[in-house]
Amino acid sequence: LIYEGSGLINYVKAVQLLRKRIKNNNYDIIHAHYSYSSLVTILSFPKVPLITSFMGSDILGFRKIDKIIKIVVEKFSDIIIVKSRQMAEKISHRNKLVIIPNGVNCNTFKAVDKFLAKKRLGLHPGIKYILWVGNSKRKEKNFKLVREVLRIIKETNKDIELIPVFGESQKKLNEYYSACDVFLLTSLYEGSPNVLKEAMACNCPIISTDVGDATEVVRNTEGCYITSFDPNDVAKKIKIALNFGKRTNGRDHIKDLEINVIAKKIINVYEEILNIDE
Numbered sequence: 001l002i003y004e005g006s007g008l009i010n011y012v013k014a015v016q017l018l019r020k021r022i023k024n025n026n027y028d029i030i031h032a033h034y035s036y037s038s039l040v041t042i043l044s045f046p047k048v049p050l051i052t053s054f055m056g057s058d059i060l061g062f063r064k065i066d067k068i069i070k071i072v073v074e075k076f077s078d079i080i081i082v083k084s085r086q087m088a089e090k091i092s093h094r095n096k097l098v099i100i101p102n103g104v105n106c107n108t109f110k111a112v113d114k115f116l117a118k119k120r121l122g123l124h125p126g127i128k129y130i131l132w133v134g135n136s137k138r139k140e141k142n143f144k145l146v147r148e149v150l151r152i153i154k155e156t157n158k159d160i161e162l163i164p165v166f167g168e169s170q171k172k173l174n175e176y177y178s179a180c181d182v183f184l185l186t187s188l189y190e191g192s193p194n195v196l197k198e199a200m201a202c203n204c205p206i207i208s209t210d211v212g213d214a215t216e217v218v219r220n221t222e223g224c225y226i227t228s229f230d231p232n233d234v235a236k237k238i239k240i241a242l243n244f245g246k247r248t249n250g251r252d253h254i255k256d257l258e259i260n261v262i263a264k265k266i267i268n269v270y271e272e273i274l275n276i277d278e
Contacts, residue, residue: 011040018044029270034058035066038073049273052077056191056212057140059090079273081266083192084213098269101213103262104197104254108170109177111202111247117179128160128242131180131204133173133195134187135166142186142209148231149184153238160242177202182241186234187211197257200224200250205241207234217257223248 014037022030022044031051032038035058041050052073059070059082070090074080080096082088091097118125130150136143143164150162165176177183183199183206190212197217199206206224208214218224223244225237255261 011036014040015043022046028274031270035069035073038077039069042072042076049078050076051079051081051269051273053081054083054087054091054191056083056087056189059087060189060191061140079269081269084216086212087191100262100265100269101216101257102192102194102197103257103259104194104201105170105259106201106251106254109174109198109201110251111204112174112178114178114247117175121175121179123163123179126159128157128182129180130160130162130238131176131183131199132162132164132186133166133176133183134164136164140188140190142188142229145186145229145231145234146184149186149234149238152231152235157239173198174202177204180204182207182238184234184238185209185211185214186229188229190214197254200248200254203247203250205244205248206250207237207241217254218250219253221248221250221253224250 018040027048029049029051030041030046031053032041033053034055035052038050038052058066074091074093077096079098080091080093081098081100082091083099083101085099088097088099115125123129132146134141146162153160163176163180165173177199183204185193185196185206185208187193187209188211192213193211196206196208196214200217206218207227208218209229210226215226218226223241223246225241227234227237
């Protein structure tokens with residue numbers, strides 16, 4: 001069930017719709033993605049096992065209502081899926097916990113020739129480009145840090161440009177990952193950032209704050225670095241990555257995160273809970 005809309009009224013409507021769906025269909029499992037969706041399911045009084053996937057902001061954010069909903073959802077969920085060890089630390093019901101990160105489609109995201117990618121995007125061949133992907137209006141994406149870092153870098157190197165991207169197709173994103181010299185992630189918190197894995201799949205050098213599963217994903221990949229929230233540290237790491245001057249072997253480091261591998265892990269959870277229920 002995919003329900004479009006947000007806000008309290010829409011969630012109330014979703015409860016009514018889901019109750020009707022549950023009544024008219026013989027479901028074996030309900031898998032809710034995001035704590036609010038799980039709460040809707042709980043209020044629909046399902047008589048089948050409930051799996052809840054926390055997405056990141058619903059347990060790593062700062063809103064009091066999210067913390068209250070998390071407590072309720074944990075209590076009534078049979079299995080709780082989180083995307084990183086960082087998220088797992090927030091879960092009280094450890095016996096229900098499974099860690100499954102987001103996967104990446106390595107058929108969609110794969111490096112193409114850097115020169116050709118730059119040409120197709122209309123980028124200057126002699127300029128170094130820093131790629132930032134996300135909605136700059138969302139506070140947790142921390143675009144404020146990006147501006148400060150760019151100011152510091154520009155003091156010593158004018159031939160570096162930032163490319164902020166939001167709302168582009170996966171095909172276009174693949175071109176950006178292939179064309180740019182560094183991918184930058186500055187978020188205050190994340191669950192399991194897809195953009196990080198996409199950049200890894202395209203062998204793009206990476207600078208990322210230590211959020212979600214970033215450290216686990218980047219691991220010891222040469223040309224990829226974890227940074228603090230200090231703009232001077234971020235700027236320093238970007239310069240190191242630019243001096244690295246080549247593509248990484250990040251794709252080889254994320255074979256266990258390929259989308260089919262992750263899908264199998266979720267299927268295993270379904271099979272396990274059905275066997276337990278029997």
